Structure formats: C-alpha cells, structure tokens
Amino acid sequence: KNEVEQSPQNLTAQEGEFITINCSYSVGISALHWLQQHPGGGIVSLFMLSSGKKKHGRLIATINIQEKHSSLHITASHPRDSAVYICADGNYGGSQGNLIFGKGTKLSVKP
Amino acid sequence: DAEITQSPRHKITETGRQVTLACHQTWNHNNMFWYRQDLGHGLRLIHYSYGVQDTNKGEVSDGYSVSRSNTEDLPLTLESAASSQTSVYFCASSEVGRPTEAFFGQGTRLTVV
Numbered sequence: 001k002n003e004v005e006q007s008p009q010n011l012t013a014q015e016g017e018f019i020t021i022n023c024s025y026s027v028g029i030s031a032l033h034w035l036q037q038h039p040g041g042g043i044v045s046l047f048m049l050s051s052g053k054k055k056h057g058r059l060i061a062t063i064n065i066q067e068k069h070s071s072l073h074i075t076a077s078h079p080r081d082s083a084v085y086i087c088a089d090g091n092y093g094g095s096q097g098n099l100i101f102g103k104g105t106k107l108s109v110k111p
Numbered sequence: 112d113a114e115i116t117q118s119p120r121h122k123i124t125e126t127g128r129q130v131t132l133a134c135h136q137t138w139n140h141n142n143m144f145w146y147r148q149d150l151g152h153g154l155r156l157i158h159y160s161y162g163v164q165d166t167n168k169g170e171v172s173d174g175y176s177v178s179r180s181n182t183e184d185l186p187l188t189l190e191s192a193a194s195s196q197t198s199v200y201f202c203a204s205s206e207v208g209r210p211t212e213a214f215f216g217q218g219t220r221l222t223v224v
Binding site for chain 2: 041
C-alpha cells in the first residue's frame with residue numbers, strides 16, 4: 001500500500017524564520033505534489049516535481065528519488081504563509097491522475 | 112480563466128436525506144475526482160472518473176455515487192446521508208495521461224444532523 005508521511009504535523013515559527021516540512025512516500029512516483037490550504041479555503045497546487053528542485057518566490061521544493069523523500073522550504077517566513085501544507089504522491093502507474101495524500105502540516109507563523 | 116467550482120459551499124442536511132454536491136470545471140479535463148477531508152485522515156478518494164460515462168470507486172465510496180454525463184460535471188450524491196458523512200468535500204480535475212497539476216474546487220462543508 002502506498003503511504004505518504006509528513007512531518008511535523010504542527011509547526012509554529014516566528015516571522016522571518018526558515019521553515020522545512022518533510023514528506024516521505026513508500027511507492028515509486030511519477031510526480032510529487034505540494035499543496036497549500038489556507039484556513040477555510042480551497043486547495044492550491046504549489047509544486048509538482050519528479051526530480052531535483054523547484055523554486056517559486058520564497059518557496060523551494062526538493063525531492064530525492066532514491067530516498068523517496070521530499071522537502072518544502074519557506075525562506076523568510078511571513079504570517080501570510082500560515083496554512084496547511086500537504087504533500088501528495090501522484091502514482092500514475094496505478095490509478096491515473098489519482099493522488100495519495102499526506103495528512104498535512106499545519107504551519108503557524110507569528111509576527 | 113478556466114476554473115473548477117463547487118456548490119453549495121455549505122450545507123446542513125438531516126440524516127436519511129439524499130444530497131447532491133455539484134462540481135463543474137471549465138478546464139476541459141477528462142479526469143475528475145471527489146475527495147473528503149477529515150481531521151486525522153487527510154484527503155481520501157471517494158469516486159473518480161476518467162471521462163464521460165466512466166466512474167470508479169475510491170477508497171471510501173460506500174454511501175456515495177457519481178455520474179458523468181458530460182466532460183464538465185461530476186456531481187456527488189449521498190444516497191441516504193449519515194452523520195459519519197459530515198465532512199469537507201473537495202472536487203478536483205486533471206489532464207489525462209501524464210504527470211500534471213491537479214486543480215481543486217473551494218470545497219463544500221457538509222453537516223449531517
């Protein structure tokens with residue numbers, strides 16, 4: 001069974017801190033997704049990656065295929081980064097397009 | 112701009128009633144999915160469709176059904192609502208056949224009383 005594990009479950013940071021959220025998966029992937037969900041809000045795709053590293057503004061996502069591990073980094077964190085961050089394994093070998101989700105990391109950035 | 116919309120955003124219903132949640136996308140995606148989100152479980156797949164007239168059961172499909180009569184819509188029906196189906200429901204869509212970004216609706220918060 002494909003499982004996706006995230007850590008930590010909850011994270012509190014002070015504004016300006018560097019933040020890392022980790023994601024491990026058990027089955028080989030076609031793509032690893034990072035998603036963001038603000039309180040009461042919808043889910044927005046941040047990154048989709050199958051190798052290496054991607055950067056968008058202050059957000060950086062990396063993946064190590066051999067270790068089945070991905071990280072999401074936030075540099076110079078800001079209170080508006082407070083959200084739940086979810087990683088998801090896009091296992092296209094099985095159910096096409098279906099995502100297997102981690103349980104999410106709730107980030108709170110204090111001013 | 113293309114989008115995916117869910118309606119209603121919030122609904123309260125009584126146990127035993129039939130409820131339908133709407134999902135409409137203008138991306139022209141063939142793949143559409145329904146998930147439910149619960150504390151401690153994350154997002155779990157209810158049903159999915161790879162195209163018109165195609166529907167498939169997901170991990171937690173008991174008590175739910177879907178139909179796909181056109182590309183744009185995948186309504187989710189709760190045949191006889193139960194309190195255990197109180198949850199936040201998300202619809203998503205994606206392109207066929209290659210790793211591709213998934214697009215999510217804003218969610219529907221359903222309370223069964």
